[in-house]
Amino acid sequence: MFSHVVIFWVDPNNPKAADDLIAGAEKYLRPIPGALHFHIGKMVGSHRPVVDQSYQVALNLVFPDKKTQDDYQVHPLHIEFVEKVLTPIRKKVVVYDFE
Numbered sequence: 001m002f003s004h005v006v007i008f009w010v011d012p013n014n015p016k017a018a019d020d021l022i023a024g025a026e027k028y029l030r031p032i033p034g035a036l037h038f039h040i041g042k043m044v045g046s047h048r049p050v051v052d053q054s055y056q057v058a059l060n061l062v063f064p065d066k067k068t069q070d071d072y073q074v075h076p077l078h079i080e081f082v083e084k085v086l087t088p089i090r091k092k093v094v095v096y097d098f099e
Contacts, residue, residue: 002066002099006059009092017089018042018056024085028077037062
């Protein structure tokens with residue numbers, strides 16, 4: 001198994017940015033073959049101080065192996081997502097990959 005977790009901070013001056021990011025991921029990323037699990041959503045607040053609440057959206061993908069994730073990264077729909085959806089609204093992105 002190969003997990004790919006992406007944390008997004010979006011433009012605070014765009015009140016639709018988080019929703020646009022989620023809609024764009026559903027349109028461009030979900031159809032890319034290979035993921036065993038696809039989940040994207042908004043940050044959920046917590047009373048626990050250990051929970052990071054500084055971001056707006058997170059994406060959690062699970063692939064059968066690193067090669068499948070590598071293929072996902074260069075898929076034309078992924079590239080289109082980055083160019084059309086992510087680049088105009090992102091402030092910061094952090095990725096956590098692990099096996």
